[in-house]
Amino acid sequence: MVSTHKNFKILTSAAVVTSAIVAPVVVSAAPTSFKDVPPSHVAYESIMYLSGKGIIHGFDDGTFRPAAMVTRGQAAKILATSLDLDVRNVKNPRFHDVPTTHGFYKYVAVLYEAKIIDGYSNGNFGVNDPLTRGQMAKILAIAYDLEKQPLRTAKFTDVSANAYYAVYLQSLIDNKITFGITRTRFAPNQNVDRGQMAMFVHRSELAKKRTETVNATISTFNGYTLQTDKGFYDIPSSLRNFFSSQNTNALRNAKISFEHDKGIITSITTLELRSSGTSSNLITLYGNAATLDGNLIINADYLNVRDLIVNKNVSFNSGMQNHFTGDSLYIKGSTTLNDYTTPTNRTLNFTFNNSTLNTVHLSKTNTNFILSNRSFAQSVTMKANGSLRTNDTARVNEVSVEGSLSEATIYSNVPKVSIATTRDVTLNGAGMFTNINILTKRLVTLNTSGTISVLDIPRDGYVNIGSQTWVTNVLIPWNTSIRNVIRNYDSAIYRIDRINGVTNPDRTPPYVPPVINDITIRTATMDANGFISMTFDQNPTKYKMTTKTPMYVGDIKTNQTLELTNLSIKNGTYTNGQAGTFSWSEGKNNYSTSYATVSSNGNYKTVVFFEDIRLKSKVFEITYRVSSLGLEVDTDFTDNTVTFLNNSTLSVAGTKGSYTSIAGSKISVPTGTVTNETELQRAISLKVPEIVVSRDITITKTCEDKLSRCQDSSHQWSDD
Structure with missing residues (x-):
């Protein structure tokens, strides 16, 4: 066990x-070459190390004399210098043979005060006496x-269990x-020579430094050696x-704390990034799948950190003033946005892509925290006004809104949300929330x-x-x-389904119109402009158009046009609630909906629009992907994938499920008489700006839902 001596007076x-630097590190004067200490000498490395630090010196004739004995006074000076003790104001130990004028006085005095050495019973220190191996053992250990601890691994025949050392x-x-000098002899009364003393002190420093943390600022590195303001250290292969x-660039002037063993870095305990990029030129730290054993502090702006495992915590300090992005990060501890000063009304953006986070603490006002792609956070605690958003398949397991914030915004589907604020609070945003627990006595406004x-x-x-919030059960x-x-x-009332599991008695069930399953077509033609004329038989004959989405009685109108607006296909970055607006008209009435979900299957994305905010009653579905051919689109009505030659904006016209391209798209469409069901569906799926009904249509009686109204088996509709 190695630790720092509690009684040291540190300068x-x-x-x-500085004293913690180990061989082959050189932090002060270059080591002196001694004529009598060749590289082959057993103590060469230790003598060079201590000489380079100014702890030991040679003689005027250029020799070190490693075989010469060490006196107790010389040993005191070597130890006090190695330990970097403050020798300026020392207390006099009053040894008879060490007056205040003695050359070794201050070193003996500081070691005595630190209870590292003691004198003889006769009042002397024995400053000129040779140092024995037994004395050396006790002094070094202290x-x-x-x-x-008791001696257990070595069986020295010349060491008594009661010996002081x-x-x-x-x-x-x-x-x-x-x-020991042999396997069975320690030779406690044998004198220590200068070479042995150098080895003992060098090895003791190494033992002390194995568990010592170095706090430094990074200067340069080359993959093998890290240079800091505290010296040079070897970089392990990992x-x-x-x-x-x-x-x-990312590690320039970074602050780093690490542990090392004999000058080789064994673990990084803290890394603080302080080098900022710009809005047009982000700085990236490439983790390359490395593991940071300790904490990561982000004290820089316009920074991207990617492909890094952090075993402890990640925190953000005042250097982050605008934007941070994390890609493929695995943060096992907490991720904390500390509260620090930023310009008024500035929004800080934090985005994590394909990352796994444990606990997230948002304590900074005006933050926009985004999880994208396959990112996951176990829990997010919001303690300051800000927003949380998940995109694509990103997930958050639990969100806690607490503290003195007054407004929180969540765009995500969250299994559990708890609200425990100390003031009135408004929850904004959009998403599906499995459970919301109110844990505060203050007013909570759910505006999601x-x-x-x-x-x-x-x-x-x-x-x-x-007004846009629906509650299944209160x-x-x-x-x-x-x-x-x-x-x-x-x-x-009408947005609360149940109270304590019982149907809300104050709510009147909405009318559900009957479903028309089949529409029978006798003939259908399309001219060069894409207009289709269809004739419906009163008796089912040859052609039948079956929809995957149920069609209601009220939907069967002439001159019906449906249009999808503001749907940008170009980059394919839709998320729930951001897919645009689906609009259609029924006679003189116009309708639209923006309630949508987005899902992915391989390279394809599917956008589904619903009639209301509860994402029930599907209105329209479109599946697409952008490939080298352009924009490939498929809907409920098509039996093949159709390729558009542009990839800008998509509009939908005709019955539910059909679509067309605008902005000058060139599409090859069938002309003339449509002779079979497949061609009809393909034609309808391409372009149906207007439907002209020339004959009555037959509506088949259905009564599948107890709430539906059963229709007559021969209810007829004609042109208006």
Whole structure:
């Protein structure tokens, strides 16, 4: 066990870190070459290391004299210098043989004050006495705070269990500082020479530094060596791709804390990124699948971090003032947006693509937090006004709205939302919420577009339900009036299906018109302009058009035109509620809907429009993809994929499910008489600006739904 000695008087924290540099690191003067210490000498590396740090010195004749004995006074100076102790204001230990004028006085005094050394019973320190191996063992163990423990791995015949130094030997052996002169002899009374002392101190420093963290600023790196303001360190193979030239800009002036073993980095405990890009030139940190054992701090703007595993936490500080993007990140700890100062009304954008996050804490006002592609967050806590959005197949398992915020916006389908604010709050956005739990006594306004499956309101809860919010089931305390907890209940009656699992008695079921299953066509023609004329027989004969989406009686009109507007196909980035508007007319009445869902299957995307916000009663469905051929589109009515030559804007005309291209698209359409059902469906799916009904049509009687009105088997419609 190695730790920092609690009684050291440290000169400066920087000095301590400097002393932590290990071989082959050089942080001060270059080591001196000694005539009598060739590279083959057993103590060469240790002598060079301590010489380079200015801890030991040679003689005027250029020698080091490694075989010369070390005195107790010399050992005191070497240890005090190695430990970087403050020798400026020392307390006099009053040893008879170490007066204040002695050259080793301040070193002996500071070690005595730190309880590392002691003197003899006669009042002397023995400053000129040779240092023995037994004395050395005790002094080193205390100086470098090595654990006292019984000797167990070595069987020294010359070491008594009661010897003053015996309990210090095991830690010296465990940390590879000393092993004895043979397997059975430690030689405790043998004198220590200068070469041995250099090795003992060098090895002790290494033992101390194995668990020591270096806090530094990155200067340069080349994949093998990291240069910091505290020295040079070797980069392990697992981090060489991380410290590669492609990350030069991202890691410039970054602050880093890491642990090392003999100068080799073993783990990064903290990395703070401080190099910013611009809105037109983002800086990217390429993780290259590396693992950051500790924390990642983002203190930079216009930054992209990708392909990195963070075992602990990610936090954002004041350097992030506009935009951050994370791609393919795995953050095992928390992701925190701290509250810091930004210009008034500025919105901060955080986007995570294909990333996995554990817990997310949003404490910064005016933030736009986006999860895209296959991103997932276990939980998101919103403590400040801002927005949370999921795109594509991204998911959030749980959202908590709490603290003193007054407004939160969520565009996502969330299984569980809890609201525990200390002030009145409004929840905006759109999505499907499985459960919303009201945990506050303040007024909560639910102004979301979508359905809440279960809204749980306690006795002291108060809720307003927005005009676009539908609630499947409201849970309230028994013997509590619904009007006491939902303040605008009278205006929200028709958007609340059940109360405590029982059908809302105040709601009148809407009328559901009958469904027409089949329309029988006798003949159909299309001219060069795309106009189709169809003749319907009173008796079913040859042609039949079957819709995948049920058609209602009220939909069968002449001169019917349906149009899909504001649907941008170009980049294919639709999300739920953002697919545009589907408009159609029935006689003199015009209708439209923007309630839609978007799903993907391979390269294809499917947009489905519904009649109301609850995403029920499908109106229109279109499937498309953009390929090298252009825009390929398919709908419920088609039996093949049709390719458009442009990929800008799509309009739909004709009956539900048909479509056409606009803005000068060239489409090959059949002309003349349509002779079979396949050609008819293909023609209808291409372009039907107008339907001309020349004969009556037959509507088959259906009575599949108990709420439907059964129609006469021969109800006839004619041209208006």
